[in-house]
Amino acid sequence: MVEGYKKVIGDYFSKHSIVESNIKSFNNFMDKRMQEIVDEANEIIPTIIPSEVQDFKIKLGKVKVEKPLLIEADGSRRNVFPMEARLRKLTYSAPVNLSVSTYIDGVERESFTVPIGKIPVMLKSKYCHLQGLSKESLSQAYEDPNDPGGYFILNGNERVLIIVEDLASNKLFIDKAKTGPSKYTARLYSERGSYRIPHLIEQMKDGVINFSFTRVKRIPVVAIVKALGLIKDQEISDAISKDKSYDDIFINLYECIDLKTQEDALEFIAKKIGVTQSREEKIERASEMVDKYLFPHLGIKPEDRIRKAYTLCKYIKRFLIVSKGNLQLSDKDHYMDKRLKLSGDLLADLFRVNLRTLIQDMLYNFQRLVKRGKFQSVKIIIRDQLLTSRIKSAMATGVWVGGRKGISQNIDRTNFTATMSHLQRVVSLLSTTQENFDARALHSTHWGRLGPIETPEGTPIGLRKNLAMLASITQEEISEEKIKKILENCGLKQDG
Numbered sequence: 109m110v111e112g113y114k115k116v117i118g119d120y121f122s123k124h125s126i127v128e129s130n131i132k133s134f135n136n137f138m139d140k141r142m143q144e145i146v147d148e149a150n151e152i153i154p155t156i157i158p159s160e161v162q163d164f165k166i167k168l169g170k171v172k173v174e175k176p177l178l179i180e181a182d183g184s185r186r187n188v189f190p191m192e193a194r195l196r197k198l199t200y201s202a203p204v205n206l207s208v209s210t211y212i213d214g215v216e217r218e219s220f221t222v223p224i225g226k227i228p229v230m231l232k233s234k235y236c237h238l239q240g241l242s243k244e245s246l247s248q249a250y251e252d253p254n255d256p257g258g259y260f261i262l263n264g265n266e267r268v269l270i271i272v273e274d275l276a277s278n279k280l281f282i283d284k285a286k287t288g289p290s291k292y293t294a295r296l297y298s299e300r301g302s303y304r305i306p307h308l309i310e311q312m313k314d315g316v317i318n319f320s321f322t323r324v325k326r327i328p329v330v331a332i333v334k335a336l337g338l339i340k341d342q343e344i345s346d347a348i349s350k351d352k353s354y355d356d357i358f359i360n361l362y363e364c365i366d367l368k369t370q371e372d373a374l375e376f377i378a379k380k381i382g383v384t385q386s387r388e389e390k391i392e393r394a395s396e397m398v399d400k401y402l403f404p405h406l407g408i409k410p411e412d413r414i415r416k417a418y419t420l421c422k423y424i425k426r427f428l429i430v431s432k433g434n435l436q437l438s439d440k441d442h443y444m445d446k447r448l449k450l451s452g453d454l455l456a457d458l459f460r461v462n463l464r465t466l467i468q469d470m471l472y473n474f475q476r477l478v479k480r481g482k483f484q485s486v487k488i489i490i491r492d493q494l495l496t497s498r499i500k501s502a503m504a505t506g507v508w509v510g511g512r513k514g515i516s517q518n519i520d521r522t523n524f525t526a527t528m529s530h531l532q533r534v535v536s537l538l539s540t541t542q543e544n545f546d547a548r549a550l551h552s553t554h555w556g557r558l559g560p561i562e563t564p565e566g567t568p569i570g571l572r573k574n575l576a577m578l579a580s581i582t583q584e585e586i587s588e589e590k591i592k593k594i595l596e597n598c599g600l601k602q603d604g
Contacts, residue, residue: 120578125232127258127531129581130271133452134230136583141456143171145463146206148301152467156475158483162213166470166486169207172221175237176202176229189237190261191250197264199500201226202235210486222487224466225495227459228503230451232257258451258531259519262504266519269503271534271575272449272512277304278405279445280423281438282430289313292431294423300404302460307403309427315359317424322401323381329424330364334373335398336417341365347421349428356428374398441546443553448534448581454508454515461509462498469494512537529562532575540567547571 125131152166178188178198193200203226209219229235236257238246243253259268275281277299285293290310298305298321308320309329318326330344338344341361348357367373371391377398378390385393399408403416429435439445449457473489502508506516520530538544548570550560562574575581596602 117578124580125256125258126528126577127232127256129579129583130258130269130451130531131230131233132583133450133581134455135234135452137452137455137459138173138227138233138235141452142173142204142459145301145456145460146171148460149463149467152471154471154474154478156478158478163211165211166474167209167211169209172205172207173227173235174203174205175235176200187237189249189251190231193261194264194266198261199226199228199263200231200236200261201228201496201500204495208486208490218485220487222490223492224490225492225499227455227499228260228262230258230260231255254524256528256531260503260516262500265504266521267503267516268519268530268533269451269454269516270514271532272454272515273446273534273536273573274449275440276445276447280426281440281445282427283437283440285310292427294427294430296423298403298405300408302464303401303404305401305404309423311356311427311431315356316363317356317360317427319420322397324377324397325380327377327380328360328363329420330360331367331373331376332398332402333417333420334364334367335370335377335394336402336413336420337370338414338417338421339368339370344421347418349425441549441551441553443551443557450581452583457509458499458502462495465498466490466495529574532577534558534573534575536571536573538571540571544571 146168150168152168154164154166157164176188176193177185178192179185188198188200190200192198203223205221206224207219207221210217232238232255238249238251238257241249246253259266261267275297277297280294280296282292282294285291288310289312292311294309296307298307305321309317310320310326311317317329319329319332320326324332333344333347338347344361345357364373364376367376371387374391374394375387378394381394381397383390383393395410398413398416399410403419406412406416406419426435430437469491470486470489473491474483474486477483477489503516506514508515514535517530520526536547538547550570554560554573557576557579559574559576563569564572
């Protein structure tokens with residue numbers, strides 16, 4: 109068996125690439141994520157519309173991405189290969205076309221496909237001309253047959269998107285607080301599309317558990333539970349814990365004893381955030397906030413509220429168990445609690461922000477033409493250079509959405525090993541100037557996932573790491589239905 113290890117590893121690399129996870133992530137972004145992001149903002153409703161029209165809507169439809177093209181000075185279009193892009197200092201990018209339709213008073217008036225910009229293409233991905241070529245064909249295209257791809261070409265420079273390591277979203281982390289009135293704090297980052305909202309649970313010295321999210325700061329947690337539709341004290345107590353030994357539950361129920369209905373609780377929240385209008389206005393504002401910004405990963409519709417209430421009760425139970433010393437604190441450095449953002453995820457963040465900018469620009473151009481009375485067609489309000497230049501600028505400078513820097517870097521071509529190392533790099537979002545001893549230490553869960561030796565000396569030690577050579581990163585997120593099916597196959601029976 110020991111003798112055959114070379115054959116096994118050789119067979120693995122004959123079928124898999126060292127940057128396979130990154131290429132799959134990019135393909136997933138181009139095939140699915142890009143369309144999902146467009147679907148999030150599929151309807152554009154301008155505020156200023158032509159006077160003769162009652163209702164005007166612009167709908168965004170299907171996205172279609174071509175393979176990298178080059179338009180020469182004489183207007184001719186032809187395929188461009190990476191080597192030509194390197195030599196002529198071009199960007200190896202593919203045109204993105206979007207189908208757009210306009211609806212006037214509910215009737216479709218025009219429908220067309222329009223270019224909205226160009227997106228840089230990862231070498232050896234599904235949208236690259238080199239994908240699937242034999243070693244001989246690659247040599248004829250002036251490419252190194254052993255080059256794994258997984259990087260981009262911008263203005264002739266080879267740029268690599270660094271894998272970013274971040275804490276997992278939608279997961280509760282309970283920690284001992286260093287400062288403040290609460291001994292323990294529970295944090296959760298709820299993520300849905302472009303939203304990433306921090307939620308905080310803390311217990312005051314009088315035993316009252318407070319909850320904070322967005323503009324809602326330190327509100328008694330039972331008020332939030334009641335605003336979500338769990339009104340009866342008995343129901344709340346049972347949802348948190350049927351073990352009646354927790355006096356804290358009754359202290360918290362007593363704190364909100366005056367809130368008899370869901371409307372009372374919503375009005376109470378609105379008062380706390382400074383809404384001074386009528387009762388109806390207060391209830392409406394608080395309802396909107398609870399639906400949109402409280403645990404958006406569980407849903408953003410009114411019917412999702414009861415699910416949010418039970419989830420919040422379970423979080424309170426866990427917080428109480430930990431604060432009583434019956435459960436260990438969360439280990440933030442456990443790799444189960446981390447997520448790696450690959451090229452596809454990073455580009456999705458960039459595309460989402462810049463698509464929103466493009467939509468705002470379309471609205472501005474549309475409303476300006478309507479005011480002048482010169483509006484003829486939606487075609488003329490879409491500037492395809494806007495998306496192209498913004499995405500290209502972010503990838504060329506490495507300055508990403510959210511103010512992060514160094515996400516995109518010039519690839520290290522000192523030698524083949526240096527290149528492979530650079531393509532596998534993983535960077536933590538933590539500051540290199542702070543101590544963060546635990547985050548820099550080697551954790552047992554890094555085994556087989558990250559290289560235990562390869563990390564730089566000095567301030568970034570332990571924060572800049574490299575994937576293990578045989579590590580692969582899964583792309584799919586397992587749905588609730590899939591988990592239910594797995595559990596049912598293991599013998600789990602549903603109650604009732």
